[in-house]
Amino acid sequence: MLPAVDLTLFLPFLEQRQIILTPGKRLARDITRSWVAQQQSNRSAVVTPRVEAVEGWLEGIWSECIELGHLPGLRLLSHQQELVLWQQIIKEDIAERDGFSLMHPRAAASRAKIARDRLLLFQAERLEGLWSYFEFDEDCSVFARWAQRFEQRLLQLSATTRYDTYQQLLSISGFEKEAAGLYAAPKLAPLPQRVLEHLCQVTVIEPPCCQQDEMVAVAFPSREDELAAAAEWAFQNSQQEHSRTAIVLLDLEADRNDLEYRLREQFDCLDSQYNDLPVNFSTGMPLGTTPMYRDLLLALEWETRPLSRTDWLALLRSPFLPFSQEHPQKTLTLIDQQFRMGSAEVSMASTLHMSAMVMPESMLTTTLRTLRSSRQQLGVKSLTEWSEVLRERLGVWQWPARASLDSIEYQQLDRLDSSLDALADLAMVLPHQTFDSALTLWRAVLNDAMFQPKTPYDSVQVMGPLEALGGQYTAMWVCGAQQSTLPAKRRIEPFLPLPLQKALELPEMDEQSRHDAATQMLGIWRAESTALTMTYHESDAGLPTKPSALITKTTESRAAASLWSRWHANQALEVMPLEVAVPVPEGHRTGGTSLIKDQAACPFRALVKHRLRPTSLATAVMGFSSAERGALLHEALFRFWREVNEQRRLNLLSDEALQATLDSAILGALQDLQASCERRGFSLRERVGTACWDLEQTYCRQVLLPWLHLEQNRKGSFRVAEAEQAHRLRLGDLELSLRPDRVDELEGGRRMVIDYKTRAPARSQWMGERPGEPQLPLYALLDDKIEGIAFASMAEQPPQFVGLGEGLGLSSQNEKPLQQQTKGVAEQWQELVEAWRGSLTALANDFIAGNARVDPVSGACRYCNLASVCRVRQLEPGEMTRAGEVEDVI
């Protein structure tokens, strides 16, 4: 394979064992590797060359100077320590000033660190004397205040920062200057340049540059097309022997993840071979966002706050925790039950409670019990102590669980100790912290640590524009040569006054500097690759975009075929089998009223819900769910009528007694609901909160009291013959289990069935071959004495009965003949019952026969949640009874 670097440029220095300094670590590593590889092929013993990145080399020199006593002993702050110090200063400043606050103080700290670094790098003098520049701008003057306090804190801590050490190195003298080669692209900032010149005899190594008048670029219709084409090109190149291919992303931040996805598609590394992608990315990912650490942080944070449902599910499925493969069926039950609680978030306590019931001996239960018992030991500690606690916690979670980690995971695990050490090091700048704060800091440390896997793969490199300088490639693709990215955009540092930025000649401020830098970069890329392809996209998010001004000629691309279209082209079409009705087998021909209701609404819905029975996880709810509220009203009325039993007794109650009896029934119902939720593993009262709980009690009273007044005024008299009593009814071959809310016995022994509703549907819903509300008609078939049915519409203003039947004493409607009530469907009650028996039996038989056609009645699809499995949209209008009507409601 082609060496990573063309060594001819560096040979004079390498052969004379002079030090070579590079702007970045990547080039230093590549020079070393290429030299070692070349030497290994020639000799048996290889001497490692002296190649270092400028930053690392200067840090080494500075440490050496301290050891030798040439410089005062100071502690060099890490990047994270510096950030934390800035945050502390900003926090103190906000606390001291009324009416001053920041939404993202951490972002301000990061910005402040950058601004101070820029000042040091480009000013190359001490900061005193500069602050007068900052007086006339609010943002800059606040930064100046922070920066001066930062200086004081450095003194107090006897600490220093990286670029302060450069200033200190300028003060040493009386040493012999060593000869060093400095690779010149990209150009160093004035301060390190000056320090190097102070410390060594610098020979600049100019990279070869191939300038041409013509710069041709290929245009792609969109950014997606461009990245897909680049990925396909890289895949094809990687198949060739000895190739060394580079993709340079000019907008690395925006395009890196998308390109990685496209490359994974091409190399088939999206799933099981995820870690085998034969591509080297110059920028890694924050260690804290790698799946292994991401899941660990989530687990640890669960101790401090409830998790969202999504995060909680991710935790249970994590391959780095020991629960993912444990009791899969029971885990599903646990998830189902946890979701049924209705909370949007899942606490550790509730999962422990539920898990102890569902799988008491599981590792999950044991782990959560251990964590609960050690919860009291947390409190406030130094970060050094917290780093030890975190180490112990990892043991409790058995992280990273998997017996065999792959190479990349192992490299990630290898960074654990250094990250915890970095956390402990923050104790130098921070006082004692809570567990919560310590975790937040550790997350920041992990996110600050970039993880870039050491892979054996070398053939495809993905880089940013600067990392590509100094390498050697058989082919290079420069992606995203847009007007907005090449040359780089003007960038203004918000904390530095504009006149100062101009005076310091920050390169981002000067158009000519940016243009020259871009032109030089293009020349170097051309020189270091055998074939250079430059591309841009003509539109972004649907809007036209322009190529870079450095491009002189464009050509149209051939868009890469998508993976889907290539896959689709290779597949043979499958033939769907004809629909054949499959009858319900004997022994399974049972159900409830909902089965008939669903069969009437749409046979396919009945098939899915009552035979296939897919389950979806319960959604989160605020306050009481509709089901809970319904259950509460039903139970309160059940308890009330168990006590009062008949209208005569109801009318004997004084207002106070009625209210007291009702309150007692409501309270009992609430307690009953709470007990039932506790049996399922959660406290309803805790979930909804005390305010909601109390308001619900009031609401129940507001609904039920007027309702009972209506019951008091019913004509004739009644007694509650039964409430919530179970019955069985055979309809054809189907056996139904029924439980009417209430059956009243009227004068003369006639009976009426009542169904409680907050708001009653229209009477028309009881009629027809496919009734919308078949529940009460089904109850009417239970007993010959039943001669009336009624919805109790309790929450209406005013409350009312919506009934069917003659002489029920409910309302003036029921005084009309049955023929008028039913709009001519039946003159006699028995006639109506027989009509219901016929239509309901037909529906039952239809279900038993396996009729599962998609045939919704009007409006049935409006609230149907089976859209993902239903092909109602694909049906021709003629295939449905009410095809045209469905279209509008889906």
Added chain:
Amino acid sequence: MLSDDQAARERAIDPSMSFCVSAPAGSGKTELLTQRLLALLARVDRPEQVLAITFTRKAASEMAARIMEKLEQASADTPMEAAHERVTRDLAQQVLAHAQERSWRLDESSLNLRTIDSFCHELTRQMPILSGMGGIAEPVDNAVPLYERAVSDFLHQASVGKVGESISALLGHFDNRWNKVSDLLVALLSRRGDWGPHIGQHHDPTSAENAIESTVADLVNDRLDALSEQFAHDTQELCEVINGAREVLALSPITLTHDAEALEGWRAVSAAFLTNDLTWRKSRGINAKQGFQKDADLKERFLALLARYE
């Protein structure tokens, strides 16, 4: 007329003055805006010193393309027939000369044409302290989960202190349906820019309450004025008929003026004319329930009114 229009157009590109241009579609507003941008570009040190704000990315992109097109035409000295096109070309040529003097590299990315979102985003980047953000705040495409979180936290203050009592009253008004109240508040939050100023947002509770009452009073007064005007010819008759019906129902009489005190009276008129669904009542639906006895003169008079306004 034409010379007035021409003079107005010329004035509108004078960079020393500010203008609000309002004109029908197709009258050349965009051309005028292009000319003004070119006129401004010809007198600044850096092209980004001229800021143009649009509401959409598409509009910003189109404006940038348009400016560049005019500059290219000017550079090629393309002959123009229409007078306004010649004005544009002349202005563009002035920009090119100015750019050459100052060694600008003019392209779309050097023009400061932004959407309002992008402009605000840039402000927070440029002024982390003054904006109170501390750093760049990335706008979210879907803020609903954030609104939901805010509403949930708010509702859970129910029964805590005085605000809690008000929240409880609100929830009670909605039958303790927290999901319903949450949905409504989330919808309100997503449009807070529309109503916030009218209810004294960011003021203390008393000022806010006064502002709400004042806004509602203004709305009521506007509507009562409109009603009084609409029924001006029949106010007397309407009042007599409605009061006649109310007498039958043993209800107190109403007055119909444009004063706020007459609000109840106009509500009674609304209930007489309209159903609960706010549709006009059918004549067969006018009966004793509303106080209009069968075959009574009062009913005939009301039906005549109904027919007139339906």
